[in-house]
Amino acid sequence: MTDPKNPYLPEVATILETVQETHNIKTFRVRFDDEAKMKAFTFEPGQVGQLSAPGIGESTFVINSPPTRMDYLQFSVMRAGEVTGMLHGLAAGDKVGVRAPLGKPFPYEAMKGKDIVFVGGGIGMAPLRTLFLFMLDNRADYGDITLLYGARSPADMAFSSELPEWTSRKDVNTVLTIDREAEGWEHRVGLIPNVLLELAPKPENAVAITCGPPIMIKFTLEALKKLNFQDEQIYTTLEKRMKCGIGICGRCNIGSSYVCVDGPVYSYAQLKALPNEL
Structure with a gap:
């Protein structure tokens, strides 16, 4: 506080x-x-x-x-x-x-009634987890919910103790993937953007939220565009750019935007309007 x-x-x-x-x-x-x-x-x-x-x-x-x-x-x-x-x-x-x-939160109120697509990689599941669980706790407010979570290997997947519950729930489509085959792995194998294209979520009345390593985000954004998601339908979070947290030190700016004040949540449309410094 x-x-x-x-x-x-x-x-x-x-x-x-x-x-x-x-x-x-x-x-x-x-x-x-x-x-x-x-x-x-x-x-x-x-x-x-x-x-x-x-x-x-x-x-x-x-x-x-x-x-x-x-x-x-x-x-x-x-x-x-x-x-x-x-x-x-x-x-x-x-x-x-x-x-x-x-910082500012995800626009969860504006997402009510929409289908939600979460795409997380590695530690990028952390910011998604808070919104994901919030939506599960308010399940009637949202449409279909899909979670695609991936990592390099099973050992690199955070929140592993929660994954069995997430995959067993009937009111959410949880898909787990790793980059390459591993002994005992029973879920998908493949890079996150490729698996996303295979899942092919529909963009109509939908919102996609993604977070993970920069290279994953780059190709996930390309995959979402191939699936006809518009820039305004895609969100990510840049909390790692924040420094003092209150917009005073000036070390979090991207062009004229201060991540501490204006973010860390941004739509892809907002990010495209800023200098490409990510």
Whole structure:
């Protein structure tokens, strides 16, 4: 929770539990120490938070638990540098700072009544997870829901403990894929954009939301265009571009757009209007 008097001052939280998702992705479930602030805290799917620890620093991560499930706030961290590497050293009982919510959410209200196509790769499932679970918890508000989630190998798939439930649900079409054959794998094999073309979701009254490695997003966008999805029907999120989180430091700008203020959620139409810096 951000302090309105000092937006740089984080709220102290305790790590309740950690989950080692993959060799380099660790999930943290945290709760504010101030119970009154925890009960009063609200956010919307797609908004992010700055996660910090004393002497380590802070970095931006999407809140990937949905606002319909408020026992804790969940952040999934890919180890990629000094800050994330040291965050990976934290365990249940350790203290962290949280500045949240930051940024703009997915336009989930405007998506009501539409068919939803989620396309995630690797850690890119984290920002999709919050909206995906929110929609499942409000299932009657949305049309057909398809989730295509892929990774290089089964060991690289985050949230693996949840995948059996997702694939068994009758009210959502969950498709899992890996890049190449692996022993014991019973789902699809193939690159995400190719599997997307095979699934061929219809663009009529539909919205596609994608997140993953940049090269995956690039070819997923091309696949969606081949399927006749319009730029305004496609959304992604750029939370990794965020720095201070409140649009002051100026390090998140893409042309005239500040990701901290105008994002991190953008439609493809909005991104095409900005300089190609992704």
